[in-house]
Amino acid sequence: MQPLIIDRSQHTVSRKNIAPEALRVLYRLHEAGFTAYLAGGGVRDLLLGRTPKDFDIATSAHPNQVKRLFRNCRLIGRRFRLAHVFFPDIIIEVSTFRAHVPADSAQRVTTKEGMIVRDNVFGTPPEDALRRDFTVNALFYDIADYSLVDYVGGLKDLDARLLRVIGDPRVRFQEDPVRMLRAVRFAASLDFTIEETARQAILDMKEHLAQASRERLHEEMLKIFFCGRAEAVLQGLFDTDLFAVLFPEVAAWLDGAGGEAGRDWMRRALRQVDKWKAAGLRPGESLLWALLFGPYFEARSADPGLANLSRTAARARTAHDQLLNPSHRVQIPRNVARGTADILAAQAVFPRTQGKGPRRFAARHVFKDAFVFFKFSARARGENEELVKWWSDFLGGLRDPAPEPPAPAPEAPQRGGVASPSDETSGTSII
Ligand code: ATP
Numbered sequence: 001m002q003p004l005i006i007d008r009s010q011h012t013v014s015r016k017n018i019a020p021e022a023l024r025v026l027y028r029l030h031e032a033g034f035t036a037y038l039a040g041g042g043v044r045d046l047l048l049g050r051t052p053k054d055f056d057i058a059t060s061a062h063p064n065q066v067k068r069l070f071r072n073c074r075l076i077g078r079r080f081r082l083a084h085v086f087f088p089d090i091i092i093e094v095s096t097f098r099a100h101v102p103a104d105s106a107q108r109v110t111t112k113e114g115m116i117v118r119d120n121v122f123g124t125p126p127e128d129a130l131r132r133d134f135t136v137n138a139l140f141y142d143i144a145d146y147s148l149v150d151y152v153g154g155l156k157d158l159d160a161r162l163l164r165v166i167g168d169p170r171v172r173f174q175e176d177p178v179r180m181l182r183a184v185r186f187a188a189s190l191d192f193t194i195e196e197t198a199r200q201a202i203l204d205m206k207e208h209l210a211q212a213s214r215e216r217l218h219e220e221m222l223k224i225f226f227c228g229r230a231e232a233v234l235q236g237l238f239d240t241d242l243f244a245v246l247f248p249e250v251a252a253w254l255d256g257a258g259g260e261a262g263r264d265w266m267r268r269a270l271r272q273v274d275k276w277k278a279a280g281l282r283p284g285e286s287l288l289w290a291l292l293f294g295p296y297f298e299a300r301s302a303d304p305g306l307a308n309l310s311r312t313a314a315r316a317r318t319a320h321d322q323l324l325n326p327s328h329r330v331q332i333p334r335n336v337a338r339g340t341a342d343i344l345a346a347q348a349v350f351p352r353t354q355g356k357g358p359r360r361f362a363a364r365h366v367f368k369d370a371f372v373f374f375k376f377s378a379r380a381r382g383e384n385e386e387l388v389k390w391w392s393d394f395l396g397g398l399r400d401p402a403p404e405p406p407a408p409a410p411e412a413p414q415r416g417g418v419a420s421p422s423d424e425t426s427g428t429s430i431i
């Protein structure tokens with residue numbers, strides 16, 4: 001299979017935009033006589049002039065050969081063996097070229113619905129390109145001569161800003177339904193259009209998403225929330241109805257009492273998360289669910305079984321139970337659900353501004369996130385303006401007159417921690 005090869009003088013991918021650690025791994029593999037490509041989202045993002053989230057490397061070296069070349073390397077993964085090369089600030093993922101194993105092959109283990117469970121079969125570079133999900137995710141940057149290698153028409157699709165599935169979308173979505181969710185995420189975050197047959201396949205096959213593992217869907221949701229265009233992805237999930245497969249009971253509420261106001265709230269919550277992301281901040285997951293589903297929890301907490309609880313306590317209990325609701329396809333960790341309940345329970349404390357209460361409350365672990373939620377709700381509902389001001393003034397008075405701590409570091413995944421909006425010190429724009 002002849003790829004389209006774009007010479008280094010004819011494309012915009014420059015080594016100065018590639019993490020030096022990734023370059024080191026590429027060069028070392030190349031010097032040891034292996035083929036070594038930068039692959040996946042890294043190449044795509046460099047071509048789009050965006051900063052890649054991570055740098056994945058594809059190579060002809062087998063996992064054990066990779067391990068022998070790098071002291072700081074660990075092999076991971078059951079479904080496919082990958083090598084992780086560790087550097088102080090970044091992990092470089094190195095995978096051996098793999099083949100897309102056809103559905104009737106004895107080497108591939110699938111469920112009766114046709115979903116791939118294991119497909120660890122090494123392959124050639126073209127095979128590795130073809131087993132990938134979308135054409136723009138299957139471009140290679142060859143460290144041997146700095147050329148781009150395109151087996152799937154990815155460069156043309158990149159120019160047209162088209163998200164095209166490699167192969168037959170129906171077959172590829174059947175193999176791995178999470179690809180539907182990835183399609184919606186990439187389309188929104190890259191500002192691409194999903195190619196028409198794939199879009200139709202998503203509409204027809206959305207129910208298949210329910211077969212994916214709940215843990216994997218949880219990971220995928222976190223990628224969505226923190227991709228920087230979460231509001232647009234949510235809209236894509238509404239438009240394709242994938243949202244209803246993920247969160248059937250929330251969707252039923254949106255179709256009924258929640259209505260357009262419920263959807264608006266959720267869009268607004270994620271718009272806020274996108275703003276934080278642009279400022280290099282990232283909310284904790286408990287806060288995120290509180291913000292996203294606040295009104296849903298409130299609606300569900302009108303349950304007569306909770307009538308003995310205060311409104312706030314009922315909403316906190318409901319949040320906990322709903323986040324762990326098994327009919328939802330996203331596995332939310334228990335401690336996260338507990339954290340959300342704590343944030344919501346703490347809302348009852350904000351009206352109490354007398355005596356020593358506020359000082360004690362402000363010292364509690366939950367306070368920062370609770371206050372972010374309180375401010376967001378107050379703004380969204382146009383209420384409690386006075387209380388927000390009272391607490392802001394109060395916190396201002398509490399601040400140590402010593403110099404302000406430095407502003408949060410810009411967000412750089414895999415390069416140390418990320419500040420949260422509640423640690424934010426610069427103030428105004430954030431909520
Ligand atoms: P991101 O910016 O989210 O990291 P990415 O394209 O790098 O986007 P990853 O999840 O990091 O996505 O995966 C790296 C590459 O592996 C993808 O670009 C794609 O080529 C391939 N890939 C990932 N998930 C799948 C999948 N479910 N099916 C087929 N190929 C996949």
Ligand code: MG
Binds near residue numbers: 040041042054055056
């Ligand atoms: Mg990636």
